[in-house]
Amino acid sequence: MNLEYSIVYSARKTLQISVERDRSVIVRAPEGTPHNKIEDAVESKKLWLYEKLKNPQKYKETSHSTELVSGTSLLYLGKEYRLDFVGDIFDGVVFESKFLISRRARMMAAELLKGWYIESARCIIRPKVKLHARHLGVEYNQVLISDLKYRWGSCTPKNNLNFNWRLVKAPMSVIEYVIIHELTHLLEPNHTPRFWSIVKTQLPNYARSKEWLKNYGDLLESRI
Numbered sequence: 001m002n003l004e005y006s007i008v009y010s011a012r013k014t015l016q017i018s019v020e021r022d023r024s025v026i027v028r029a030p031e032g033t034p035h036n037k038i039e040d041a042v043e044s045k046k047l048w049l050y051e052k053l054k055n056p057q058k059y060k061e062t063s064h065s066t067e068l069v070s071g072t073s074l075l076y077l078g079k080e081y082r083l084d085f086v087g088d089i090f091d092g093v094v095f096e097s098k099f100l101i102s103r104r105a106r107m108m109a110a111e112l113l114k115g116w117y118i119e120s121a122r123c124i125i126r127p128k129v130k131l132h133a134r135h136l137g138v139e140y141n142q143v144l145i146s147d148l149k150y151r152w153g154s155c156t157p158k159n160n161l162n163f164n165w166r167l168v169k170a171p172m173s174v175i176e177y178v179i180i181h182e183l184t185h186l187l188e189p190n191h192t193p194r195f196w197s198i199v200k201t202q203l204p205n206y207a208r209s210k211e212w213l214k215n216y217g218d219l220l221e222s223r224i
């Protein structure tokens with residue numbers, strides 16, 4: 001059996017072989033690694049790779065994930081932007097009225113985009129939480145940007161606030177609604193009339209944002 005794999009060269013220092021969730025094998029190698037060195041490395045891990053590829057349950061689940069190609073549109077702050085794979089060589093994601101990723105990093109596009117979204121969620125959400133906490137007169141402990149399952153935001157008994165990084169796909173007004181919603185829970189744990197009246201003082205139009213989340217809730221489960 002011949003083992004097929006793709007090679008992604010980058011500025012990294014070590015060679016890494018992995019089986020992606022779609023069962024493709026990727027070798028991440030330092031720039032300029034000779035081909036026979038990569039072949040040897042794959043050869044030496046062959047048994048491990050076959051073992052992983054044989055395991056259907058674990059790697060089947062995301063086979064429905066959308067393939068990322070040039071022209072795919074991606075949401076950011078409520079607007080759709082085009083994704084393009086370009087010939088230039090650079091690291092990560094460049095966002096200039098569209099998302100640009102080097103063609104060389106194509107196999108890693110999903111993880112690069114996720115990283116980009118998480119970083120930008122951090123930059124957008126943290127200062128907004130600070131601002132709205134001041135308006136509401138509440139104190140919180142930490143703001144965490146995470147991969148929440150089926151939720152946009154949550155708050156913990158220790159007053160830590162969690163936000164789903166996918167929230168940055170939503171319009172700003174929706175992001176603010178989720179932030180205010182979670183901060184309001186620090187004053188009122190349940191969705192009582194008092195809870196909603198506090199939310200309303202901060203965001204008179206909150207119903208519209210709530211509606212948006214209802215309509216686009218499935219974004220929570222999309223891979224990117």
Ligand SMILES: [Zn+2]
Pocket residue numbers: 181185191
């Ligand atoms: Zn709630």
